[in-house]
Amino acid sequence: MRRTGVIFFPAFDWAISPTHPEREERLLYTRDQIFEEGIMDLPQIKEYKPRLADQKDIARVHFCVPNIATQASEAHLVSAGSALVIADAVMNKEVDNGFSIARPPGHHAMTVAHGNRGFCNINNEAIMVEYLRKKYGIRKIAIVDTDVHHGDGTQEIFYNDPDVLFISFHQDGRTLYPGTGFVDEAGGPYALGSTINIPLRPDTTDEGILTILNHLIIPLLGMFKPELIVNSAGQDNHYSDPLANMRFTARGYAELNRKLSPDIAVLEGGYSVETALPYINMGILMAMAGIDYSNLREPDYDSRKFRESPANMDYIKNLITFQLHNFEQRAEKIAENRSRYGSEFREQRQVFYDTDYISENQSRRLKMCRDCQGWHSIDSAARHRNGEYYHVFCISIPIYACAKCQQEAQKAFQDMQKNGSSTYDYIYLQDKANDLYVSLNTANGREEVI
Structure with missing residues (x-):
């Protein structure tokens, strides 16, 4: 039996606007569903209380202009601090893994922070990574970003860092914000190959995304050999999400997390507040805790609507081959860059x-x-x-x-x-x-x- 830590932090006092997609209801429906289903009563689940991140935790990652207090409200500090609580619980072996279900999100926030972009002011995963490095001496960390939007902030923060493998699968940037995340964005001169972008066509289904996981992401992790795997757990690849055009299901998310087996998951996007998020979050939590999720299904699920096209599978297979080759050639390319640049x-x-x-x-x-x-x-x-x-x-x-x-x-x-x-x-x-x-x-x- 696995032990899974979980934190809920809806951030009642923070919203971009009362009707904005990024609002407290994103977590409230999830919390109600998980408690009603009795998941929180199971011995596999241990609930933790959030705390504030320190200013130093933020300063390890960001240059907040003009200062941290301007860019990071108390809600932001608690959202970042929730990830740190889960990180401590995992590192101290109180639990085997953990899921921070907290908002505001963070993966669009870059090194320099002048304000909010993509609903993000500070980057929760990056803050947690630097915290883990400083406190526990961990060096090699992999971040797998499963949000439908490219995690451009996390990518930028670690773009020149060869010790962080950043993998992002997302809807093609030609069709969705932030318009980045293409295969040629592969890392800085000394970290080439440590950024892996997987731009997917609209309407990609469970089959396509799990093919990417099985034949690209898991092999990459096996070659990189990280000390810790972090899931930047965006949930807006879901077929009902109003801000994107993908065809992933709640059970697909659960299966992804079972196979990926992240040490820590940190909530990012996902804006189908009532019809998707309660099922997705419950599926992720069940998968991380080793609980059977075979009966997990959205009320409107119809398997006939989730068949991957042969043309898209061909595109995915070519993408897998291309990115595996790029990663395998990274040492050679970095050596070339050391000679090329002054x-x-x-x-x-x-x-x-x-x-x-x-x-x-x-x-x-x-x-x-x-x-x-x-x-x-x-x-x-x-x-x-x-x-x-x-x-x-x-x-x-x-x-x-x-x-x-x-x-x-x-x-x-x-x-x-x-x-x-x-x-x-x-x-x-x-x-x-x-x-x-x-x-x-x-x-x-x-x-x-x-």
């Missing part, structure tokens, strides 16, 4: 915050290193909907950065403190190696250390 890698990026209508321009620089993954800086400028304009400079040192990179990045921050006040509103240092986080308000010279 001391740094630069790129420009534009980010749109669809919820808050913020347009952000980024200039990013990755300092290359032969001994570690290097360190990076982000020059970010954004105009907010209320007219406020922020121009900030961010320096990030990875937790496993070598001593040379740590020294270089720290010196760069010191130089910016002296010379950047006329250009930037805020200058930030995110030193994961020393668990130190500094924010400088250049207007008044006030420095905040977390």
Whole structure:
């Protein structure tokens, strides 16, 4: 018998608007269904109480502009903290696995956070990963994102990290927000192959998604050999979801979680509040706890509507072959990149915050290193909907950065403190190696250390 930890946090005091799809009812119907079915009375299930994440937990991942309090409400801190409670329970062997059924969601939130995009302000899974690394010394972690929308925030946060395998299957970005998640998005120069995107055609069914799981995702996990598997558990691939066009069922989600066998699942999207979410969440919880879910079925389920087309199966098989080849060639390609690139890698990026209508321009620089993954800086400028304009400079040192990179990045921050006040509103240092986080308000010279 497996023991599964679970947390419910509906966030009664947080909503984008009273009628917005991302609202408290997403969890209330689930909670009622699970209690009515008696799932919470079973010995396999252990319920935990949520807690607040600390500011330092947020600062390990995000540069919140202008500060954490602006971007992370108490509800956000509890949602992130719920994932940390489950992580502790799993790591301390109180349970075999756990499911944080909490909101607000987070997988669209990127390293720099100017506001809400895709209903997300801070990234719960990324915060949990850095927490696990710092507290328990875990290095290799796999994140499998099963949300119908591409997990672009999680991808961006770990894009240059070879120790995090990020796998996302989602409805093709040409047909759905956020318009990303294509196969050529494969990881940064030193982490090529550690990002695996699986863009699926609309109306893909259980058969197609489980084929991807059996023949691509599980083999990739076997080759990567993570110490921990995290399911970024979006549920909007369901056939009744109003924001997408896929054909996954509640039993399909249960079967996915049985086969994937994640150590931790963290709730993401899913907006079919009454007709899908109670069944999906119950199926995931039953699968994680080893409870028979063979009788799980939505009231309107009709098997005749869920047959995969031969053309789509051919597309899926070609996609599997392509991505397996990419992953198997990653070491060779990374070696080529170490020879190809000089001391740094630069790129420009534009980010749109669809919820808050913020347009952000980024200039990013990755300092290359032969001994570690290097360190990076982000020059970010954004105009907010209320007219406020922020121009900030961010320096990030990875937790496993070598001593040379740590020294270089720290010196760069010191130089910016002296010379950047006329250009930037805020200058930030995110030193994961020393668990130190500094924010400088250049207007008044006030420095905040977390």
